[in-house]
Amino acid sequence: MLAAAASALVNAAVAALVGWLFGGYAGLMTGVVIALGFALPFAWALATAGVYPRSTRGVALFVLDHTWSLPNTAAGAAFLVGNLLAGHRLDRPRSRGSARVNVVEQAIPGYATTIGTVIAGVSPRTERHEDLHILQARLLGPLYLPLVAANYAVFALLPLWLVYHDHRGTPIRCTRDYFLLGVYPHTWHEAWAYRRDRRRP
Template sequence: MVAGVIAAVFLAGATTFIGLLAGPVGLVLGALVGLPLGAAFGWAIGSTRAYDLRTPRGLLAYVVDFTWSLPNTIAGAMFLAINLARGNKVEPTYTEGKRCVHLGKGTFPGYLTTIGPVIAGVSENVHAHEHGHILQARIFGPLYLPAVAANWVIATVLPFWLLYHDHARYPIKNVRAYFLDGVYPHNWNEAWCYRRYGPQR
């Protein structure tokens, strides 16, 4: 529980500090945004003991998530708060000791979504893949989301991936296929996780 309280105070403090840099109005906005985020994330990890701080892996993930990977954790806490407000529930079985917050329902039909250390959706053969994204966020920290976004933009306007795409298995015949079978799986973070953790496409 202490881990949750510290996380809540730290997240609210971080957004308040970022707001303060923009002036007094920013400070108030930062606090208003940060308090519910901190409360949601702190409660989620505290009540489920998501990070086992007695183990080196749990402690390291906890420290990294609130330092180097803090921008990803803030993004994940936002995602979590929105999901909880819409009635999604934390799955304790997939969260306790797993160094993540795992929500029961997904955001897009047929897909699981991971933002920072928050996973939405349950489909056991895809969990390793989603944990791969959490690892990527911890490795690349503040660079992760910009690098993923940049790849999306470049791969959309300049489809270099068409050169090595498996056209026989995944023909690109319409806009939906262009994004779901082209831009998305060829993004560097997705190509990495599909290759390393599956599931088989």
């Protein structure tokens, strides 16, 4: 419960500060309202699922997620709200003590999706892969999402990956293949995760 309250407070305070810097008092109030719209559901998830373990590790990860990696956590909170509005369910057993929020259903059919500390549609087979994305976000903090977005944009417009892509094993036959079999798995964060998946003992 303490982690949930602290999370909501941090998100609201940062949003209020950003709003005030860009829009004065009106911006401050707008920032608070917007922040609470995703911070409160996220805090509810933290509290009801017992996401952060009551340990030194749990405290350290909570602090990391609400300082250096706060932009990722906020994006994940917004992602959680979108999932809840779509009728998706919080996976409490899988979330408990994991330092991440799990949603039962997939946000994108056929794929587990991770934003910040929120994973939608994870399975035992994909859990290790998605956990690496959370680690990447925690390591790179505010740089993570811009770097991911930039890599997607560059590889979509300038497909350097075609040079080293496995054309025989994974041929690109249409636009859908171009993005799902080409751009997506070759972005730096996915390539890292898939490479580690292949090395799994």
